[in-house]
Amino acid sequence: MSYQIPKFRHPELPKNELGYTKADYEGSISTLCAGCGHDSISGAIIKAVHELSIEPHKIAKLSGIGCSSKSPTYFLGKSHGFNSVHGRMPSVVTGAAMANRDLLYLGVSGDGDTASIGLGQYGHVARRNLNMVYIVMNNGCYGLTKGQDSATADEGSISKKGEPNPFGSIDLPAVALQLGATFVARSFSGDKEQLVPLIKAAMSHRGFALIDVVSPCVTFNNTPGSTKSYEYTREHMEATGTVDFVPMHEEITTKYDPGKTRDVTMHDGAVIRLKKVDDSFDPFDRMSAMVALESSRQSGQILTGLLYMDKQSRDLHEALATSKRPLNQLTETELCPGSKVLEQINQSLR
Template sequence: MSFIKPKFRHPRLPTNALGFTVADYDGAISTLCAGCGHDSISAAIRNACFKSALEPHRIAKVSGIGCSSKMPTYFLGRSHGFNSVHGRMPSVATGASLANRNLTYIGVSGDGDTASIGMGQFIHLIRRNVNMTYIVANNGCYGLTKGQDSATADLGSVSKGGAANPFDGIDLASLAVLQGASFVARSFSGDKDQLEPLIRAAMAHDGFAFIDVVSPCVTFNNHAGSTRSYGSTRDHLDAMPVDFVPVREEIRAEYAEGTSHAVTLHDGSVIHLLKADAGYAADDRTGALTAIRSAQQDRRILTGLLFLDPNSRDLNDTLELASRPLNELGKDELCPGSKMLDSINEGLR
């Protein structure tokens, strides 16, 4: 099987304001499971960058470890990229952002990479208000290690091994709002019409922008009893000594603002989504927390722009760094000399 995309492009593909086609924002062919919602997120990022007319070489992609963190390979093949160690993507993003403030930073993570080993770094990324878009592909399980419950798995959700999760799941959107994030949103990988605009808004935001995307695992969270199931296939196939996921259509949902929508998954189970309406006060942090909690109590998933701080100041402004990127400053500017250093030290006595 070839994993190289053909270079031929239709000569009449539409172009954006910079003259790029959507193909110029493509990456490698995905090796994720067939029907995985993560590929829909990758496509949404690609389309958002194309529609926003961002220069591919002025975008930096950062990620950690996990199925979700493989995603940057599958979009923006002409952009800078760094795949860090597990849970440490925020440190890389912070350093890169301080070194070159003129790039657009997109961080892609998962519920394990963010809510478990990377939780401490995630919290500090929020409080520093690093200017980046941080997207979590949230499926409630560890897909690379056979589907154990992650820290975002819902209370009572049945794991692949048959055990019910005894712990409350960490709600990353609520946490981001509570810790002071200046842009918080949630969406569903199957809702392209909502997700793409949210990503475009996040990239345009001046500060830390967080999007929690519900993206169920088609392989290890598709069994009966899972609250985020795409349905088990083993009961409907002849027993074989290998895991197999047949090709399936991606599940999409289109519904109006302020309404609920029931999404029927492949196994017949249903998840209920609630889209915030146009009258929702997105600049009310307390109201956002109340709305998210109220939806949780009704066993619904609130999606849309949950919170936005219109007066946000990113880390570069908070630290009063030079307007030019630090990686463009010369030796004389970075090293002002012994007299200036002596003056600084004297001021600290």
């Protein structure tokens, strides 16, 4: 059985500024279950990168273990890729990003890979503000091992076996906010109009950018009692506001009344636009975002959209004052400055 996408495509497919079509950002044919939310997220990533006109070889995609961590096979087939061990993707991204700051790092993980075995690594990569996009494909269960509840399953939610979950859930955006993440968002795999602009904004952000995406498991966790099902999410989803992403070369216009639209210039000159945001919610205030998340949790709602962004974010390279040039571009003389420099370092530590 072949899992390769046919190379022949319609010659009139739309091209971006670099001359690439969406086909140039695709990967292999998905082997996930038909209807899996993860495939919708993969499609949103392909659309976002194509529209941002990013060269495929400028992207490095990394993952851990799980259904979600298989998905990088299905997008950006011409980009760099590394599939790490369970829960350790953040360490691999950190090492790669420290060695070569010129790539765009896209980490893909799941609720088990992040909220269970990888929770410690997730916490540290968030607090260090590593310059990366971290997408969690969150379905509230372990799909590869027959659907047991994961750490993000809500208390009282009912699994396919009919048993309610007795434990409270880990809210990954709330954890990220508490630890100092500088870009935090949540979305739904079935809402591409919201998800694509969020991915674009995350890729333009300087620092750690989390997008927690509710992605229903159609095989094990799409039952009426599940709070991660398509039906429940659609009925209980509450957006902070409509999100648009405006590339830096496009004219910035608005159709909304003053006070109902907020334009924020990103580090690269692009603009993220928040339309008709609730006056009681400020996405640029960390405490406001934490209160909004807790309020929505208590009311049984799933808050989506841009939850928080630090407009003055300083990523890990800035905090550590690392080399402006990637390590693979430095010469032996620069990497090994000699015994005198070593002695100076040793003296400073005495």
